[in-house]
Amino acid sequence: MKADAHRQWRLLDLQKLDTRLAQIAHRMANLPEAAAYQQAVAELDELDSKLVRARTQDSDVERERAKAEADVQLVRDRAARNQARLDAGTGSSKDLQALQSELASLARRQSELEEIELDVMERAETAHAIVTKLEQMRPERAEAVELAETAQAQARSALEEEAENHRRRRTDVAAGVGDDLLALYEKILASTGMGAAELRERRCEGCRLELMRADLDRFAKAPEDEILRCEECQRILVRTGESGL
Known part of the structure; x- marks a missing residue:
């Protein structure tokens, strides 16, 4: 030729x-900004998953706390009624002795339930603190996703503009070949x-x-x-x- x-x-x-x-x-196919965006999205998704689990745990423990409080209150109410009957001195001697015995039993039961309530309250506090911490982290992670997405779009736009300019120049050069x-x-x-x-x-x-x-x-x-x-x-x-x- x-x-x-x-x-x-x-x-x-x-x-x-x-x-x-x-x-x-090649750069478009392996854009660092795209990798950074995907990483930011993955981190936000992971945080959201943790937040869902934490909120579920918080809700479950809150129900436990409410039940524990109700159980303690039931025993307290029963003890208060018995104490009132005992203080009134109504009923036979046998009935009054039975009330005293039941009051002692209720006191022990109340002590056990209050320990359970305290444990549940501590777990509820921990669960709520985790939810609060994750919720405070989310705006920053969401902003990171937005910034990474913007950086990716800007990088792609710059490369696409450069490629288009080169393609136009290529057409002119090729015509002279x-x-x-x-x-x-x-x-x-x-x-x-x-x-x-x-x-x-x-x-x-x-x-x-x-x-x-x-x-x-x-x-x-x-x-x-x-x-x-x-x-x-x-x-x-x-x-x-x-x-x-």
Whole structure:
């Protein structure tokens, strides 16, 4: 294939644009801001899950506390009624002795229930404190998600704008390459990720290997408009003033 030197040189400009477009695509697919956003969302989701469990626990313990208080109050009410009857002295001696016995039993029961109530109250206090702490943390986590989402959107927008600018420039550059040379370049680009490379100081800038002496001699004798290919990577080699031929 033949192509004048000017068309070949434009391949280097085209390759620079394609290299940057590939870098942008890779960054878009592996955006640090996207990873940070996903991490922030995961942390918020984890906090919300903990908050649901904590609120459930708090509600359960609160019901226990209410029941414990009710149980203690029932015993206190019963003891108060018995004490009132005992103080009134109504009833037979046997009935009064039974009341005294029951009062002693109720006192022991009240003591046991008050210990249970105290334990439940302590657990309720702990459960409520956990809920309060998690609720206080949530606004900060939610704000972190919003900030991360904004940073991700801004990063994507900047990359998309840069990519669009490069695509417009690529269209202009490609138009000056010519259909035949462009087709060869894009075929190689699709298979290797780089369609053209500079021949610089007797080295292919594509595979970074120094060319054999025989290839260099052949390239030095080749007409200016002849398309050269690297024997190692098959990329189009573009000669410049620094090729060392």
